[in-house]
Amino acid sequence: MDNSKPTPEVEQGSNEKNSGPLVILIVTVLVVIVAIWQFSVSDMDNEEQTNEAEVVTQAPVILLDEPDVTVDMPSDVVIDEVDIIVPETVTTEKVEIILPKINESDLWVKAKLPDLTWRNELLSLIVTEDIIRRFVVFTDNFSQGLVAYDHSLFVQPSENFSVDEKSSSVDGKNNVWQWDSKTSKRFDLYVDLLRSVDSTTLVKMYMDVKPLVDEAYKELGYEDDFTYTLQDAITRVLDMELPQSDMKITRSSVMYKYQDPQLESLADSDKLLLRIGKENLLIIKSVLLEINEKLAKRVTKTN
Template identity: 50%
Template structure:
């Protein structure tokens, strides 16, 4: 409907303009003719009618009428809002990175009371050394980024077929529950972001261990894979105590690496939660390498 109405209005407007131009042209021609023709002499009246002489008037062609150009309102240009420039905060040195991390730690979990489980001294180096050892199957307790549990390991004596056997006490796995809660409540997106931001310092700490040309992310991936690949025993684990320290009765289990045996001590339920969280973190780390 709008297009049809628009065409009619344009046609009417054009016709009015043509008519006006035509009338003005006729008036100009008439004025020009009257001003250049000689005045007629008086003529005496005779009985016989006198035929007037035919006069040819050369009519000049009308000037070409220009089609009116439809006015198109210029498009309004969007005014770009000035973007706020956020100044980049320079990364601290490796020796001064603890204060940078301490300031950010409360934002990574809503369970801030659990942050007391984190050793906040030389954190980048601790993380690198512990992860490198864990990926190789070792446990560097002195470089752990978490404080040690206050509850000690205990076992229970079980009578079977008249024989006393020492078995794993599943209740002792509760001493790891707070650590699992901390991991469960951590913002994994923010954690991966921190890792990317701190990567230059992490590489520097890894170079101090004698690996200047290796990518630490591959080591972190190996450590996470070790956890994800750990099989959870279906039965309770029997123990022996030939000396002060407990050992696994099953030699295949006893021959496992210290890192794998640490995962067994964490307990089945805790390990399932840890696997779930680390799987998510591992996938997000993989995307940062694409």
């Protein structure tokens, strides 16, 4: 304490000295001593880290029958209110997709198609009648090596397969021609459409519409998950090997055939891939590989 401060005067005529300030001083010193002692004991406990429970007996507090001491807060002290921030609960509710009935689903699917590609002008290549059933039937047949042209999702190319029969026959044989890669150009727009599709959006759309896909699949008499059939169809394309030698074709009747018996014995789906052409097939493989990987992740997550 600063002893230079003036000592309060003792009121004249009093027989006893005013003991209030002295009592306040004594109480203050006792409080400081007790606080220091408790702080020291706490530090010692933290340093020793003993597992034994220590019993601390505090000295009894002597209540002095003296007037209450009121401490006034300085007028220039401002206590700010503290806002308690309660973290918001993060909810990951799944948005439920309201699907139409399968017989009324064409308009719903057609409205989603522009979200799949930036080449919207190529959407005219897609058949928009009974879309879901067409997709299911064509995919199921393709996975088995068959081609259901009547259920194709795409309109037929405006140009048919043809060869230049006026050109010289190869190997000196009649009715045998070299494969003309120009005939595969008729599939270029279809490949451009597939290449422009956003694979993430496509897989999400498939998962959204899957209840209708499953319904169409059950109409064919199946009970298993259609996704496995879809993956089988994709795998068939990815496993398709391109012939090392030049392809030769022949015609003994109205239909053209491959001169090589091994090529001619391929499944119809594989022969369709050959007609698409080497460059187009490589692009299709690349796109389907990406789609298949994302599809597998979504299937694993849902399971």
